Amino acid sequence: xxxxSVRLLRLLSLLQSRPSWPGAELAARxxxxxxTVRNDVERLRILGYQVHSxxxxxxxxxxxxxxxxxxxxxxxxxxxxxxVSLHAAAGGTVAGIEETSVRALAKLQRMLPSRLRxxxxxxxxxTVSVAAGGPVVDAAALTVIAAAVRDHERLRFDYRGHDxxxxxxxxxxxxxxxxxxxxxxxxxxxxxxxxxxxxxxxxSPRTPNGPRFVPREPPEGGAGAxxxxxxxxxxxxxxxxxxxxxxxxxxxERLTPAAGLLRTxxxxxxxxxxxxDSLHDLAGFLGSLGVGFTVxxxxxxxxxxxxxxxxxxxxxxxxx
Numbered sequence: 001x002x003x004x005s006v007r008l009l010r011l012l013s014l015l016q017s018r019p020s021w022p023g024a025e026l027a028a029r030x031x032x033x034x035x036t037v038r039n040d041v042e043r044l045r046i047l048g049y050q051v052h053s054x055x056x057x058x059x060x061x062x063x064x065x066x067x068x069x070x071x072x073x074x075x076x077x078x079x080x081x082x083x084v085s086l087h088a089a090a091g092g093t094v095a096g097i098e099e100t101s102v103r104a105l106a107k108l109q110r111m112l113p114s115r116l117r118x119x120x121x122x123x124x125x126x127t128v129s130v131a132a133g134g135p136v137v138d139a140a141a142l143t144v145i146a147a148a149v150r151d152h153e154r155l156r157f158d159y160r161g162h163d164x165x166x167x168x169x170x171x172x173x174x175x176x177x178x179x180x181x182x183x184x185x186x187x188x189x190x191x192x193x194x195x196x197x198x199x200x201x202x203x204s205p206r207t208p209n210g211p212r213f214v215p216r217e218p219p220e221g222g223a224g225a226x227x228x229x230x231x232x233x234x235x236x237x238x239x240x241x242x243x244x245x246x247x248x249x250x251x252x253e254r255l256t257p258a259a260g261l262l263r264t265x266x267x268x269x270x271x272x273x274x275x276x277d278s279l280h281d282l283a284g285f286l287g288s289l290g291v292g293f294t295v296x297x298x299x300x301x302x303x304x305x306x307x308x309x310x311x312x313x314x315x316x317x318x319x320x
Contacts, residue, residue: 083120154210236275
C-alpha cells in the first residue's frame with residue numbers, strides 16, 4: 001500500500017482530472033478499500049479542500065472550488081504546455097496580462113523538476129515573438145464578454161466604430177474569435193435583428209448584464225468562418241475571391257487564419273476569400289501560394305494581373 005501522503009496526492013490528482021468519481025472506482029485506482037478512500041477524503045477536507053460526496057448507486061466524490069487555489073498537479077506534458085502558453089501570453093494581444101504571465105511563468109519554473117525546467121527554459125531562450133503590433137484587448141473586458149457568452153446573458157456595451165463614432169449596443173453574445181492578430185465578438189445584435197461582428201478592443205461592457213437568452217443557431221459555416229469573412233471584407237481595401245487549382249488541405253498549410261476563408265470546391269480545387277491593401281500586394285500574395293488560380297472577383301485584380309503578365313513577358317524576352 002502506498003504511503004498516506006503519496007496516496008493523498010494521487011487522490012487529489014484523480015479528483016482534479018474529471019468532474020466526479022464513484023468511490024469504488026477511486027478505491028480500485030488507488031488499490032485500497034472504499035473505507036480508506038473515505039478516510040483520505042476526510043484528510044483532504046481537513047487540509048482545506050472542498051470535496052463533495054453523494055450517496056446511493058450514483059454516488060461518489062467531486063472536488064469543489066475552494067477559497068484559495070489548491071496545488072495544481074500536472075504531468076510532464078501538461079507542465080510544458082502551460083509554460084509554453086505563458087511564454088506566448090507574455091507577448092500577446094490581451095492588455096495587462098504580460099507582467100502577470102511572466103510572474104506566473106517564474107513561479108512555475110521554480111516548481112518544475114530540473115528535467116522539465118530545462119525544456120521550458122529552452123523554449124523561452126530559443127523563441128522570438130514577432131506578434132503584430134495591433135490593438136490589444138483589456139483583460140477585464142474580455143473576461144466580462146466571455147462570462148456573458150458562457151452564461152447566455154445579453155451584453156450591454158459602449159462600442160466605438162471604425163470611424164470613431166460611439167454607440168450603445170445590446171447583443172446576445174455567441175463566441176469570441178481570435179484570428180491571431182485581433183479579438184472579435186460574434187453576437188446577435190438585438191437592435192438590428194441580425195448577426196454582427198464586433199472588435200473586442202472597441203467594446204466597453206456595461207454592468208450588470210442583461211437577462212438570459214436562448215442561444216440561436218450560429219450563422220452558416222460557424223463563428224470562425226463568419227468572423228473571418230466579415231472582418232476581412234472590412235479590413236481589406238480590395239477584398240477578393242479566388243479559385244485555386246489545388247486541394248484545400250494543401251493550401252491550408254500555407255495560410256494563417258487571418259489570410260482569409262478557405263472552402264473546398266472538389267478534390268482538386270478550392271476557393272479563397274481574401275484581400276489586400278493594394279492590388280499589387282494582393283497579386284504578390286496569390287502568386288506566393290505556388291498554385292494556379294483564377295480570379296472570380298474583383299475585375300480590377302484581373303486587369304492588374306494582365307498588366308503584370310505583359311510586364312513579366314517583356315522582361316523575360318531577349319535583351320535589347
